Amino acid sequence: MLHLLPLGAISLRQDPVMSFFATAEHEKERLQYFASPEGRDDLYQYNQKERRTVLEVLEDFPSVQMPFEWLVQLVPPLKKRAFSISSSPLAHPDQVHLTVDVVSWTTPFKRKRRGLCSTWLASLSPEQRIYIPVWFHKGLLPPPPPSLPLILVGPGTGCAPFRGFVEERAAQSLSCSIAPVILFFGCRNEENDFLYRDFWLSHSQNDGVLSEAKGGGFYAAFSRDQPQKVYVQHKMQEQSQRIWNLLREGAAIYVAGSSTKMPSDVMLAFEEIMSKESEAPRESAARWLRSLEKAGKYHVEAWS
Ligand SMILES: Cc1cc2nc3c(=O)[nH]c(=O)nc-3n(C[C@H](O)[C@H](O)[C@H](O)COP(=O)(O)OP(=O)(O)OC[C@H]3O[C@@H](n4cnc5c(N)ncnc54)[C@H](O)[C@@H]3O)c2cc1C
Ligand SMILES: NC(=O)c1ccc[n+]([C@@H]2O[C@H](COP(=O)([O-])OP(=O)(O)OC[C@H]3O[C@@H](n4cnc5c(N)ncnc54)[C@H](OP(=O)(O)O)[C@@H]3O)[C@@H](O)[C@H]2O)c1
Incomplete structure (x- = not known):
């Protein structure tokens, strides 16, 4: 099993800090509502269900002038993605092959979404030499001995x-x-x-x-x-x-x-x-x- 850390977009966890940096009154009010107990369901619809990225949220609230050091602290760290190894070490001693499907779906608001890591991997060209942080983990499928049907x-x-x-x-x-x-x-x-x-x-x-x-x-x-x-x-x-x-x-x-x-x-x-x-x-x-x-x-x- 290979664990891979994608380099790319990020998604935002909503936080009252955003409303603090909003300069337009209507945006401040909307963000305060999202951070309140009454706004929890709407926040869930807006953010989690629609899986908005940081960039999309900042585009929706253009008056938010958040200093970069605050932004970096608010953004959750990227998750590692696991992929099954689909090559044999005997057949390809110096390689690891992956079989990756580009994940895509339509949100309740009919927005087309694509998986972060699978889309990024698919965008790479085979000629490109790129260093990606990866880790090997023991998976749940132990390698079978040759004598086992x-x-x-x-x-x-x-x-x-x-x-x-x-x-x-x-x-x-x-x-x-x-x-x-x-x-x-x-x-x-x-x-x-x-x-x-x-x-x-x-x-x-x-x-x-x-x-x-x-x-x-x-x-x-x-x-x-x-x-x-x-x-x-x-x-x-x-x-x-x-x-x-x-x-x-x-x-x-x-x-x-x-x-x-x-x-x-x-x-x-x-x-x-x-x-x-x-x-x-x-x-x-x-x-x-x-x-x-x-x-x-x-x-x-x-x-x-
Ligand atoms: C043990 C293990 C082995 C794996 N092996 C492989 C493998 O060999 N090949 C492979 O392609 N993948 C494999 N995966 C899945 C892989 O780790 C990633 O989860 C997958 O590639 C999607 O990552 P992403 O970054 O592209 O999508 P993300 O940006 O993480 O988006 C995926 C998320 O989008 C949401 N989502 C996806 N579809 C929908 C939908 N229809 N409706 C609503 N929300 C949706 C879900 O929240 C989902 O978790 C494996 C996972 C595990 C745990
Ligand atoms: N847009 C496309 O053309 C396309 C093609 C393949 C995959 N994908 C996307 O890629 C992601 C992962 O796809 P995947 O290839 O791993 O899987 P998948 O394509 O979703 O599923 C593989 C096969 O398993 C079938 N299946 C569904 N339920 C099953 C069940 N209960 N028992 C046995 N088989 C079942 C599917 O049939 P049914 O789906 O017909 O029920 C399909 O034929 C998904 O997000 C999928 O949406 C998109």
């Missing part, structure tokens, strides 16, 4: 760590025998956001790490290419026998990606598959999943 579930940017896993297995296969790997990937449209398409497909062929010939598999769900949603769970259900066989061989499960509903839905899909294939009640399947977690064989790394 793997079931990987990584929709969207959740595929990031698994690109590294597959690269690592491919490099390991040159010097030792490796256990099978199956990967479930999901994205919105096959045409637009099928991340690392050629990489996955090439490892699925010619006895590659993800090839069925080697006991592996690569299955992609395109959620918005047809009227009904198709998610990774649907592809898992289609491969339930294969998943069950790998679990009986002692496979570990790794899940990465969006932290909203995906991780719990994927866990339910595993529960259903175990129950169906073992002809055991759902409660027994749920207990087995919990025992996998306890044994360090069910790993989840999720982010929003």
